[in-house]
Amino acid sequence: MNPSAPSLSPRLGLVALLKVSFKPLRLAISLTLATLVAVALNPIFETSFLSVLGRTLFVGVVVLLAFDIAGHWPLRWVPRWVAQLSAVCLAAPLATMLAYLWVVNGDVRRFLQHENLISGFMFISAASLIVGLILALGVLYRQRDHQARSQELAFALERSTLEKQALDARLRLLHAQIEPHFLFNTLANVQQLVESGSPRAAPVLQSLIAYLRAAVPTLSDQNATLGTELALVRAYLELMRMRMPDRLEFSVASPPELAGLRFPPMALLTLVENAVHHGIDPSETGGCIRVDVSEQAGSVEVSVADTGVGMSETAAPGTGLNNLRERLHAFFGDAAQLQMLAETPHGLKAVIAFAKT
Numbered sequence: 001m002n003p004s005a006p007s008l009s010p011r012l013g014l015v016a017l018l019k020v021s022f023k024p025l026r027l028a029i030s031l032t033l034a035t036l037v038a039v040a041l042n043p044i045f046e047t048s049f050l051s052v053l054g055r056t057l058f059v060g061v062v063v064l065l066a067f068d069i070a071g072h073w074p075l076r077w078v079p080r081w082v083a084q085l086s087a088v089c090l091a092a093p094l095a096t097m098l099a100y101l102w103v104v105n106g107d108v109r110r111f112l113q114h115e116n117l118i119s120g121f122m123f124i125s126a127a128s129l130i131v132g133l134i135l136a137l138g139v140l141y142r143q144r145d146h147q148a149r150s151q152e153l154a155f156a157l158e159r160s161t162l163e164k165q166a167l168d169a170r171l172r173l174l175h176a177q178i179e180p181h182f183l184f185n186t187l188a189n190v191q192q193l194v195e196s197g198s199p200r201a202a203p204v205l206q207s208l209i210a211y212l213r214a215a216v217p218t219l220s221d222q223n224a225t226l227g228t229e230l231a232l233v234r235a236y237l238e239l240m241r242m243r244m245p246d247r248l249e250f251s252v253a254s255p256p257e258l259a260g261l262r263f264p265p266m267a268l269l270t271l272v273e274n275a276v277h278h279g280i281d282p283s284e285t286g287g288c289i290r291v292d293v294s295e296q297a298g299s300v301e302v303s304v305a306d307t308g309v310g311m312s313e314t315a316a317p318g319t320g321l322n323n324l325r326e327r328l329h330a331f332f333g334d335a336a337q338l339q340m341l342a343e344t345p346h347g348l349k350a351v352i353a354f355a356k357t
């Protein structure tokens with residue numbers, strides 16, 4: 001009479017097995033069922049109720065222990081459920097026989113000559129066998145259901161882990177394509193100043209060195225935040241303003257409480273670069289770049305707007321923007337968006353939208 005079956009090692013020690021089998025709840029359920037069997041059988045017995053109860057309690061404990069031992073017995077050629085059901089079938093009559101041999105002090109002949117003892121043995125062993133098998137089948141079904149759910153959860157966890165690893169590899173690949181693009185564009189700006197003999201070449205080069213010392217360690221930081229990205233954008237725009245002080249103005253505005261949000265490194269910097277090189281640089285009068293961050297109804301918008309030449313004269317999106325879209329989807333999910341909008345009277349506005357998590 002087994003109310004539940006634990007998941008233990010097949011080579012469980014005897015002491016540990018006894019502790020598991022005779023846990024208070026398990027033992028209480030088995031003894032309660034044995035008591036109910038004794039109550040049901042008592043009217044057909046001539047002996048006292050306590051005598052019948054003692055026999056059924058003994059049989060119940062033995063069947064419980066046999067079920068657990070069979071469940072942890074290292075028999076590779078026999079399915080565990082077959083061993084457990086077989087153990088119940090054997091333990092019920094054998095335990096009943098031991099109980100009756102105790103009554104007759106081990107005298108088998110006396111037992112065989114006493115019809116009441118034989119009929120009592122038949123009733124108790126049959127009742128114990130039926131109740132034990134019903135409970136054993138219930139426990140085995142519950143075990144199988146639990147194992148199926150555990151296996152399903154394990155498969156789901158493994159699938160989630162593999163998907164995360166694939167996503168991380170994809171992000172690293174896209175990031176590796178963007179880093180050289182940023183560095184070469186920045187160095188090209190310094191090269192133009194040096195070749196033109198501009199007196200601003202030396203200060204700009206010093207600013208570039210200081211900027212790269214701060215920026216390069218963060219390029220591969222997968223735990224980058226919106227705050228660190230905004231700091232890099234400010235430093236980059238300061239560097240660009242030194243290159244063209246009369247043609248570039250900028251502003252960066254963001255609520256302080258959003259600085260800790262996770263944000264893909266160099267995603268915003270890519271948009272600012274495009275605004276400088278495709279919006280402000282081609283314009284004879286230059287222009288202004290505005291970087292704004294806002295939140296509304298759990299959605300965050302990060303925008304980069306410029307008053308440059310505008311969308312009609314801006315080069316078609318290249319590797320940087322295409323990779324940026326893929327990185328945003330990989331980083332924030334399918335809900336992330338990147339939109340390119342025309343500004344009035346001229347200019348371009350890029351907007352990144354994603355759900356706040």
